[in-house]
Amino acid sequence: MLRCAAEYLEMTEDYAVGNLVGRTEAYLNEVALKSLAGAVSVLHMSESLLPIAEEVKLVSRCIDAIAYLACKESQFYMSSRSDSGNDSTISLTTTNSRSIVDWWAEDLAVLRIDIFQRVLIAMVARGFKQYDLGPVLMLYAQKALRGLEVFGKGRKKIEPRQEHEKRVVLETIVSLLPREKNAMSVSFLSVLLRAAIYLETTVACRLDLERRMALQLGQAVLDDLLIPAYSVTGDTLFDVDTMQRILTNYVEYETEGHHFGYKEDDEYISPPPSDMERVGKLMESYLAEIASDRNLPISKFIGLAELIPEQSRVTEDGMYRAIDIYLKAHPTITDMERKKVCSLMDCQKLSREACAHAAQNDRLPVQTVVQVLYHEQQRLRDVMNGSGDSPAVISSKVNLYTTDVHPVSGELSSLKRENQDLKLELVKMKMRLKEIEKSTSAKTAVSSPMGSITPSSDKPPLPKKSFMNSVSKKLGRLYPFVPSSAKGRTRPSKDRRHSIS
Numbered sequence: 001m002l003r004c005a006a007e008y009l010e011m012t013e014d015y016a017v018g019n020l021v022g023r024t025e026a027y028l029n030e031v032a033l034k035s036l037a038g039a040v041s042v043l044h045m046s047e048s049l050l051p052i053a054e055e056v057k058l059v060s061r062c063i064d065a066i067a068y069l070a071c072k073e074s075q076f077y078m079s080s081r082s083d084s085g086n087d088s089t090i091s092l093t094t095t096n097s098r099s100i101v102d103w104w105a106e107d108l109a110v111l112r113i114d115i116f117q118r119v120l121i122a123m124v125a126r127g128f129k130q131y132d133l134g135p136v137l138m139l140y141a142q143k144a145l146r147g148l149e150v151f152g153k154g155r156k157k158i159e160p161r162q163e164h165e166k167r168v169v170l171e172t173i174v175s176l177l178p179r180e181k182n183a184m185s186v187s188f189l190s191v192l193l194r195a196a197i198y199l200e201t202t203v204a205c206r207l208d209l210e211r212r213m214a215l216q217l218g219q220a221v222l223d224d225l226l227i228p229a230y231s232v233t234g235d236t237l238f239d240v241d242t243m244q245r246i247l248t249n250y251v252e253y254e255t256e257g258h259h260f261g262y263k264e265d266d267e268y269i270s271p272p273p274s275d276m277e278r279v280g281k282l283m284e285s286y287l288a289e290i291a292s293d294r295n296l297p298i299s300k301f302i303g304l305a306e307l308i309p310e311q312s313r314v315t316e317d318g319m320y321r322a323i324d325i326y327l328k329a330h331p332t333i334t335d336m337e338r339k340k341v342c343s344l345m346d347c348q349k350l351s352r353e354a355c356a357h358a359a360q361n362d363r364l365p366v367q368t369v370v371q372v373l374y375h376e377q378q379r380l381r382d383v384m385n386g387s388g389d390s391p392a393v394i395s396s397k398v399n400l401y402t403t404d405v406h407p408v409s410g411e412l413s414s415l416k417r418e419n420q421d422l423k424l425e426l427v428k429m430k431m432r433l434k435e436i437e438k439s440t441s442a443k444t445a446v447s448s449p450m451g452s453i454t455p456s457s458d459k460p461p462l463p464k465k466s467f468m469n470s471v472s473k474k475l476g477r478l479y480p481f482v483p484s485s486a487k488g489r490t491r492p493s494k495d496r497r498h499s500i501s
Contacts, residue, residue, distance in 0.1 A: 001045065003028065004052040028061075036073070039065040040107040043119075047112050059115070067122035070104065105136040109143045113169045116140060120176055130178045137173055138188055144169045148195055167199045174205050177212070186216045190224040197239065198230050210242065214249035218275035222285050237293050240300050247283060247307045254309065280312030287322035292329045298337055301326055305344045316349040320358065327363040335365065342368040347375045359425050370429055377422045 006012075006020035013019055032038045043062035046053035053059050108116060124130055145166060148158070158166075174192065177184060193209040213220070225246075227239040254276065287305055290296055305319065313319065323341055327333075333341075342365060350358065355376040359369060 001049065003056060003058060004049045007052060007056050028058075033061065033065040036066060036069040036104050037107055039069065040104070040111070043115065044110050047115060063115075063119050063122050066108075066119055067126045067128070070123050071126045071128045073104070105139045108136060109140045113144070113172050117172055117176065131180045131183050133176065133178055134183045137176060138184070141170075141173050141188075141192065144173075145195055148198060163199060166195075167201055170195055170199060171201050171205050174201075174208055177208075181215050182219075184212070186213060186220040186224050189213050189216070190220070190227070193242070194227055197227065197242070206242075207245075210246050211249050214246050214253060217246065217250045217282070218278050220282060222282065222289065225282070225286050226289065236290075236295050236300075238290050240290060240296070240304060243286065244300070244304050244307065247304065250279065251307060251309060276309060276312040277314055280308055280314070281318060283308045284313070284318030284322055288318070288325050291322050291326035294329055296326075298330070298333060298341065302340060302344065313346075313349070315351055315354075316345050316347070317351050317354045319345050320350060320354050324357075324361065324363065331363075338363075338365050339367070347372045348379075350376075352376070359422075366429070366433070370426070373422055373426050373429065377426070380422070 002020060003024040006024055009020075011020040013022055028042065032042050039062050043059065043066065046058050046062065050059075108119060111119065120133060120136070124133075148166065170192065174196070189209055189212050193206065193213065196206045196209055213224075225243055227242055229236050229239045283304075287301070291301065305322070308319075323345055326341060327338065345368075347358075347368070350372065355372050358364060358372045359376075361369070364372075
């Protein structure tokens with residue numbers, strides 16, 4: 001403040017030796033700007049003295065001092081780490097380096113967002129690693145975005161002016177995020193994305209956060225994906241459209257190796273299969289979570305389920321659980337829509353427990369139940385014949401059998417019993433289909449004109465007995481001794497009866 005006041009009063013050396021301008025400059029250069037905390041304090045005070053602080057280059061000198069001292073601290077720490085040859089110490093370099101940064105990062109959190117941005121740009125220009133900016137940005141975001149209700153749904157409880165300020169802060173923080181993968185945690189990116197949707201930032205800001213989350217989707221947990229739908233007039237509980245874009249970016253990244261606008265020299269490393277399996281299980285859990293929403297349209301459910309990569313779904317138990325929850329929460333959908341939903345599931349990849357549940361599930365279409373029983377019976381037959389499992393159901397073998405390749409005799413007997421039970425279920429299902437066919441044919445017969453004389457049984461009607469036939473039979477019993485000539489006339493011989501003449 002003295003330096004700016006001296007500048008305003010023109011208290012320079014031209015009027016007196018050792019005037020106030022020279023004395024304040026000496027104090028700033030020799031004392032205040034020699035430490036990181038002092039430089040940050042002077043810079044923070046200069047924010048209220050603009051534009052005079054800019055005219056005397058007080059702001060730029062503080063920024064240069066902070067950048068120089070921060071890089072010096074970082075280089076000193078890294079050199080000391082490289083000198084120590086302890087492997088356990090080197091393995092914790094990233095964690096400890098962030099803890100070392102935290103002590104001065106908290107001081108930077110008091111700066112205004114435009115000044116804070118200039119400080120970070122100057123630090124990177126002096127050689128500070130952009131990857132290490134992560135904890136600084138996290139601390140600043142936690143302080144600047146405090147008070148936002150990003151975990152609930154409802155009307156905004158924030159003033160328009162404050163909303164605008166936080167929107168500018170968030171967009172600036174997103175623009176400063178490191179470009180390296182894993183520089184920020186998925187949980188932190190999820191919080192930023194919720195805030196971006198809540199504050200209605202630019203589309204570019206939100207898409208950037210979605211792409212960053214897609215790059216690290218294998219490290220996410222279910223809570224990171226349950227982003228509320230902040231629209232008051234919205235029907236669904238969660239923002240399914242945002243999650244669908246994130247999964248689309250992940251699939252494109254896996255199949256084509258896109259960098260989403262990152263540096264060209266970034267090395268593309270295909271994630272291990274375990275990462276894709278983890279993403280598959282995560283998305284199945286997400287589907288099961290949103291399936292209970294009665295307002296979730298079937299198009300969004302099917303569209304999101306179809307994006308899950310086939311190779312990431314080792315078993316279909318998670319998909320079956322999500323489908324079952326959706327059918328239970330939406331009992332009014334048509335049979336055609338039920339078939340579409342059930343077509344998302346590969347019945348050959350269901351475990352034994354899931355097959356047993358599906359066989360008795362009344363919510364599933366009859367065709368799906370028959371298909372489940374058929375594949376389960378075929379799999380058990382293959383196992384008993386010793387032909388082994390197909391590659392598609394190898395993973396379910398862990399739930400079905402022991403760790404041995406060939407099951408023991410005790411398990412063979414149990415498998416035979418289960419096979420008989422499945423056959424019985426299949427017979428019941430066939431009988432049920434026949435009853436349905438009979439009921440439909442009966443309805444058709446009743447509706448026809450000749451339905452009143454249609455016989456109820458499958459056998460043809462017997463001929464009616466006449467009065468003359470009964471009398472002739474009784475007379476035959478009274479006169480058994482009839483001449484042979486009469487017998488020949490009335491009844492031909494056996495060989496004659498069956499002749500072809």
